[in-house]
Amino acid sequence: MEPKGKILIIDDNEDVLFALNLLLEPYTEKIKVTTQPARIGHFMTTFQPDVILLDMNFRRDAISGQEGFDCLEQILRIDPQAVVVFMTAYADTDKAVRAIKAGATDFISKPWEKEKLLATLSSALKLSQSRKEVGRLQEQVLALKGNDDLPELIGNSPAMQKVKETIFKLSDTDANILILGENGTGKDLVARMLKHFSPRQEAAFVTIDLGSIPEQLFESELFGYEKGAFTDARKSKPGRMEIASGGTLFLDEIGNLSLPMQARLLTAIEKKRITRLGAIEPIQIDVRLICATNADLHKRVTEGSFRQDLLYRINTIELRIPPLRERGEDILLLAEHFLTKYNRKYHKEAKGLTREAKNKLLKYNWPGNVRELQHTLERAVILSENNLLRPNDFFFPHTTAGNDNENIQELNLEKLERKAIEQALKTSCGNMSRAAELLGITRFTLYRKLEKLGL
Ligand SMILES: Nc1ncnc2c1ncn2[C@@H]1O[C@H](COP(=O)(O)OP(=O)(O)OP(=O)(O)O)[C@@H](O)[C@H]1O
Numbered sequence: 001m002e003p004k005g006k007i008l009i010i011d012d013n014e015d016v017l018f019a020l021n022l023l024l025e026p027y028t029e030k031i032k033v034t035t036q037p038a039r040i041g042h043f044m045t046t047f048q049p050d051v052i053l054l055d056m057n058f059r060r061d062a063i064s065g066q067e068g069f070d071c072l073e074q075i076l077r078i079d080p081q082a083v084v085v086f087m088t089a090y091a092d093t094d095k096a097v098r099a100i101k102a103g104a105t106d107f108i109s110k111p112w113e114k115e116k117l118l119a120t121l122s123s124a125l126k127l128s129q130s131r132k133e134v135g136r137l138q139e140q141v142l143a144l145k146g147n148d149d150l151p152e153l154i155g156n157s158p159a160m161q162k163v164k165e166t167i168f169k170l171s172d173t174d175a176n177i178l179i180l181g182e183n184g185t186g187k188d189l190v191a192r193m194l195k196h197f198s199p200r201q202e203a204a205f206v207t208i209d210l211g212s213i214p215e216q217l218f219e220s221e222l223f224g225y226e227k228g229a230f231t232d233a234r235k236s237k238p239g240r241m242e243i244a245s246g247g248t249l250f251l252d253e254i255g256n257l258s259l260p261m262q263a264r265l266l267t268a269i270e271k272k273r274i275t276r277l278g279a280i281e282p283i284q285i286d287v288r289l290i291c292a293t294n295a296d297l298h299k300r301v302t303e304g305s306f307r308q309d310l311l312y313r314i315n316t317i318e319l320r321i322p323p324l325r326e327r328g329e330d331i332l333l334l335a336e337h338f339l340t341k342y343n344r345k346y347h348k349e350a351k352g353l354t355r356e357a358k359n360k361l362l363k364y365n366w367p368g369n370v371r372e373l374q375h376t377l378e379r380a381v382i383l384s385e386n387n388l389l390r391p392n393d394f395f396f397p398h399t400t401a402g403n404d405n406e407n408i409q410e411l412n413l414e415k416l417e418r419k420a421i422e423q424a425l426k427t428s429c430g431n432m433s434r435a436a437e438l439l440g441i442t443r444f445t446l447y448r449k450l451e452k453l454g455l
Helices: 014-027 037-046 066-078 093-101 114-144 158-172 187-196 215-223 259-271 297-303 308-314 328-346 355-363 369-383 401-409 413-427 432-439 443-453
Strands: 006-010 030-034 051-055 083-088 106-109 177-180 205-209 248-252 288-293 317-320
Touching: 006 014, 006 037, 014 030, 014 114, 030 037, 037 066, 051 066, 051 114, 066 083, 066 093, 083 093, 083 114, 093 106, 106 114, 158 187, 158 317, 177 187, 187 205, 187 248, 187 288, 215 259, 259 308, 297 308, 328 355, 328 369, 355 432, 413 432, 413 443, 432 443
Parallel strands: 006 030, 006 051, 051 083, 083 106, 177 288, 177 317, 205 248, 248 288
Antiparallel strands: none
16 A cells, blocks of 8 residues: 555544554554544544545444435535545445445445455545645646747847847756846746746746735745635645646746745745645645846845845846837837737737837837837727827827926037937937937938037
């Protein structure tokens, strides 16, 4: 009998309980016995047996088995996945069939034959294990859903080329990655790409957004819980780390983790083990960790609000995604990409953007990064009546007050011109044609102005 587990034996006869305890002890992890069916709920929540051996007739001389059926019903109400083996002194095939139909797993008659009893128990334990595994796999299937539609990572700027190169360089490693970048720069997308191009491509990709769940739920979400661990825990539930085992866990907004939770996460990463809330035994896990944040974790370490040892565990490789305003040449590429996407989605036929509209997009500083650009294009595609999208089709809620003030203070034309050219060169990453387009002048005029201003 290989699998060991926790057995609960319910029988009104103390001699039977004693004998079974003695017989089964060497073959099980733990045994609890009770003569009181009223205690079933208590044992199921505190002891959480893998298999329950249930006597069919509680009262002496009772032969109908009804009490046993009532208990079975109670057990299955508490845990529909419970593995229950019926025992009766009156071997009766009719009752055996009824028991199985009612949800029991197997049936043994008393007095038992030792080998037969052990074999039955062994199969019941295996069944219990596989039911738990099925539960875990079902969660993994849910986690895998939606993994297939991986969007393309658009961008030809040197910064994005570097990000793409790093993703491919990392494709045969299991290294923990920390993705840094402002909101909406594409951290989530990069995390999915890293998973897609990794040895764990076919395995689960489990995400947990630490910015959107309340602090008091972090622990149960990450590590899971056992039935009865807290008031609402009616059913055991694996945590995200357990579900991700064998695959990748993406911890978004890791900067939101409190110091006590950082300590628990660090232990789990170092020991490669987690313990569900309310459980005694730890569970072995094997996860690749990808974390992301818009916070400056290095600064947070010096301030004492982020553990340095945890940072070193999660940032084997650091991938920095620059804000969109620093990769100007990606703006139009992304705009075209989103135009195609939303044309298709809303059955529209916008052909492109006018030159002025392109300039408007290039001049804006995109505080909400790619996400804001995406929404801007979506809105424009929906609302525009034109074949080509025009400046008026684009509306920016965030125009930076700082820039307006600067514009008001600076009225010297030559200084303004110099500033505009410098900004255009920066936004276009030195691409002369694009800078000229941004400024609304020809390349030739731009060269002349550069010469005149000594730039
Ligand atoms: N380079 C890119 N190419 C195509 N789509 C992109 C790119 N970068 C971001 N996106 C899209 O922009 C949206 C926002 O990206 P994402 O959610 O990955 O950003 P994030 O940095 O994780 O944001 P947050 O910090 O708010 O979680 C998504 O719809 C994503 O698909």
